Amino acid sequence: xxxxxxxxxxxxxxxxxxxxxxxxxxxxxxxxxxxxxxxxxxxxxxxxxxxxxxxxxxxxxxxxxxxxxxxxxxxxxxxxxxxxxxxxxxxxxxxxxxxxxxxxxxxxxxxxxxxxxxxxxxxxxxxxxxxxxxxxxxxxxxxxxxxxxxxxxxxxxxxxxxxxxxxxxxxxxxxxxxxxxxxxxxxxxxxx
Numbered sequence: 001x002x003x004x005x006x007x008x009x010x011x012x013x014x015x016x017x018x019x020x021x022x023x024x025x026x027x028x029x030x031x032x033x034x035x036x037x038x039x040x041x042x043x044x045x046x047x048x049x050x051x052x053x054x055x056x057x058x059x060x061x062x063x064x065x066x067x068x069x070x071x072x073x074x075x076x077x078x079x080x081x082x083x084x085x086x087x088x089x090x091x092x093x094x095x096x097x098x099x100x101x102x103x104x105x106x107x108x109x110x111x112x113x114x115x116x117x118x119x120x121x122x123x124x125x126x127x128x129x130x131x132x133x134x135x136x137x138x139x140x141x142x143x144x145x146x147x148x149x150x151x152x153x154x155x156x157x158x159x160x161x162x163x164x165x166x167x168x169x170x171x172x173x174x175x176x177x178x179x180x181x182x183x184x185x186x187x188x189x190x191x192x
Contacts, residue, residue, distance in 0.1 A: 001014060002014050009069060011025060035053045037078065041085035052084050056080050071159050075152075075155075075156045078146070079159065129179075136178055136179065143172050143175060
């Protein structure tokens with residue numbers, strides 16, 4: 001078995017050779033990032049994010065042979081996570097559930113050293129930004145979340161969402177402009 005520090009490609013190759021235990025370091029390497037992405041996508045619902053994360057890695061394991069080496073494992077994994085969260089949202093819509101549950105946000109651990117006043121201000125600002133994001137068209141919201149919250153580059157976002165690279169730039173630019181408008185912030189000067 002390759003060492004846990006092996007590249008994603010080496011770990012995938014080991015799994016495909018039948019070394020199933022090589023999937024564990026691959027999963028451990030990406031699990032927190034996928035959970036964080038799904039947590040935001042499901043409106044802060046911890047249990048839903050945990051369930052979806054498990055489902056993402058199960059699907060990833062079952063379809064590991066489909067990873068395109070030229071695209072890499074991470075964008076492929078995020079594409080699965082994106083699709084799973086979209087399926088979850090459609091399922092929730094059918095059950096007529098509402099979006100973000102503020103009580104789930106309260107269960108998050110507090111940053112060290114924060115005061116009740118600073119936590120309240122951060123929570124209010126976070127809710128204000130989430131509400132503004134929720135006013136954006138779905139594609140603009142998705143690219144902004146992937147770019148700013150998941151620190152994904154334009155190429156990764158294009159691969160994750162299955163859209164052209166130029167479209168990613170356009171959606172980010174328009175999404176930022178719309179967010180500034182909704183939040184009542186001044187327009188950016190110059191080209192953005």
